[in-house]
Amino acid sequence: RKEVEQDPGPFNVPEGATVAFNCTYSNSASQSFFWYRQDCRKEPKLLMSVYSSGNEDGRFTAQLNRASQYISLLIRDSKLSDSATYLCVVNGQAGGGADGLTFGKGTHLIIQP
Amino acid sequence: DVKVTQSSRYLVKRTGEKVFLECVQDMDHENMFWYRQDPGLGLRLIYFSYDVKMKEKGDIPEGYSVSREKKERFSLILESASTNQTSMYLCASRGRLDTQYFGPGTRLTVL
Numbered sequence: 001r002k003e004v005e006q007d008p009g010p011f012n013v014p015e016g017a018t019v020a021f022n023c024t025y026s027n028s029a030s031q032s033f034f035w036y037r038q039d040c041r042k043e044p045k046l047l048m049s050v051y052s053s054g055n056e057d058g059r060f061t062a063q064l065n066r067a068s069q070y071i072s073l074l075i076r077d078s079k080l081s082d083s084a085t086y087l088c089v090v091n092g093q094a095g096g097g098a099d100g101l102t103f104g105k106g107t108h109l110i111i112q113p
Numbered sequence: 114d115v116k117v118t119q120s121s122r123y124l125v126k127r128t129g130e131k132v133f134l135e136c137v138q139d140m141d142h143e144n145m146f147w148y149r150q151d152p153g154l155g156l157r158l159i160y161f162s163y164d165v166k167m168k169e170k171g172d173i174p175e176g177y178s179v180s181r182e183k184k185e186r187f188s189l190i191l192e193s194a195s196t197n198q199t200s201m202y203l204c205a206s207r208g209r210l211d212t213q214y215f216g217p218g219t220r221l222t223v224l
Contacts, residue, residue, distance in 0.1 A: 032210070032211050034211070034212075036213075042217070042218075043203055043215035043216060043217050043218050044156075044203075044213070044215050045215070046212055046213070046214075049210065049212075087155075087156075089213075091211050099144075099146070099158065099161050099169070099171070101211065101213070103155055103156040104155065105153070105154070105155035106155065
């Protein structure tokens with residue numbers, strides 16, 4: 001039973017392109033949602049929270065679709081430095097992580113010159 | 114800026130040794146966590162703590178224990194290290210709005 005599911009990739013995308021990936025979650029009562037970025041051999045770092053109304057931070061847009069139970073991350077005008085693994089994180093999962101915060105396994109993104 | 118530090122970046126131990134991993138945060142957060150991260154398995158929660166001297170089991174507590182004597186410090190203990198505990202260990206503290214701040218990680222190899 002997968003509570004938070006992501007396509008592991010890798011997504012190979014040319015520099016300058018737009019890329020989007022989704023994350024599905026199983027519990028409709030989930031309360032808060034996040035995208036984290038993890039560079040190779042480094043710790044995860046918060047990229048952005050995902051609000052019900054959607055939110056944008058520069059080239060990054062996050063959206064929440066409660067009806068279909070997924071969140072999405074869109075990256076416009078991708079840069080080489082966007083290459084990383086993107087982790088979806090959901091809070092409020094019944095039966096999920098012991099403290100309610102559940103991490104997806106991540107989507108690996110490679111931006112190619 | 115929140116800072117979470119871990120005592121070692123790389124550690125090599127032998128089977129059966131007792132291993133201490135230390136984590137310190139400087140933001141007065143109440144909640145602290147220990148995860149391990151393995152290829153294909155993602156982040157898995159080992160133990161967490163909501164306050165000094167309080168601890169809760171995570172999803173994979175077997176073979177581990179923790180100690181939280183001071184608010185800023187959360188230690189993970191492997192009582193008798195085994196080869197299947199070779200992993201990347203990540204400490205985190207939680208701030209407002211469920212934001213997790215991670216330390217740089219300790220890559221532990223058990224021979």
